[in-house]
Amino acid sequence: MNWKDIINKEKNKNYFIKMNNFIYKEIKNNKIIYPKINNIFNSFKLTPFDITKIVIIGQDPYPNINQANGLSFSVNLNSKIPKSLNNIFIEIKNNINNFKYPKHGYLKYWSNQGILLLNRILTVEKNKPLSHSNIGWEIFTENILKIINNNKNGIIFVLWGNYSKKIEYLIDKKKHFILKASHPSPLSANKGFFGCKHFIKINNILKNQNKKIIDWNLF
Template identity: 55%
Template sequence: MKDKNIIWHNFFQKETKKKYFIRLIEKIYIDIKNNNKIIYPKKKYIFNIFKKINFNNLKVVIIGQDPYYGVNQANGFAFSVMPKIKIPPTLKNIYKAIKYDIPSFIIPNHGYLINWVNEGVMLLNSILTVEKGKPQSHANIGWEIFTNNVIKIINFYYKNIVFLLWGTYAKKKHILITSDHLILTTSHPSPLSFHRGFNFCKHFSKTNKYLILHKKKPINWNISLI
């Protein structure tokens, strides 16, 4: 198998030199230094998913919108929070749906999803930063261009990836994905739309059936307790 790290190294080298990306980083820098705005996640976590995922073991992509905007919540993984931080309602609902789908799943006592990342699940927010207390405050400043290009890279260089698109926003990303992959869609797991399909979607067992069908190791959705 060709080393996928080379592909990603080349991607980042080229992408970070583009004008839109330079302007994006400059805006965030100015907001922090000159305008005294608090931006989440912390600088060291903004690209955390790209640092932690094993690109040669990528199997699943779950697309979120933007990071949690509360203190010490965001850690660079979509839907995940830092260890010992209260589990957000949306993530609680994800756990409920897994438990319904896979009865052996043990609902964890925290929301740090590093285990999923280690299993080959890319938890990708479309927007990678947010201003404290202001959801979607960094929409349309360039992040969507960057993460759309990430999805395009995955779509082109990988085969048989499972894309989980939850909610209206994520579903729009289907136009970037070809039939070489499996796309599963349903409502968003937030309390407002959990009961519109997400609770009974069974995306987690469906993902594993697809991976097994294509001779890949299934995802262990269980998360170690803290």
């Protein structure tokens, strides 16, 4: 099983065809869409199905210029680190002794280690958060999560904030792990994200499964 075949199957479904037509019509009408078309499925390109062991669910891509790259919470190498990601780094620093605060927010190295950084919505119009909600991406990502749930074991699902927690019902708790906390945004980080110790917990779960732990440092 691989992402290419899984995604191609979704692309042939009516909901996806309608969504695809909508996005290309928007582009034709000179609307700027993030991330770039060739980066929309970056999370799957960088984290193959067979190495996926953690799924961190985000909401939708950053809507500002030169930020979104197809990975939830991640930004391009030369972008300023957003406040939510900064809070993630602060929590890691408080968890992991050898973590060095990164100079950038490009999370590719996490993806390469088996962390699927998946937004529930994979595109957005410039400067308009959630502008592509309810066009079909939620169906796509729920189908992806069902496939992971049904075909893998011992996956760690990380749900930050109420929007991410909406997918909890898709996960079989008898065969997978769920870590929940408030969203790392400045509005809610103090309501349960800070102190959640998810990054230690993730590595402890991986150790108990005899899987390689995550190096949270970025290079």
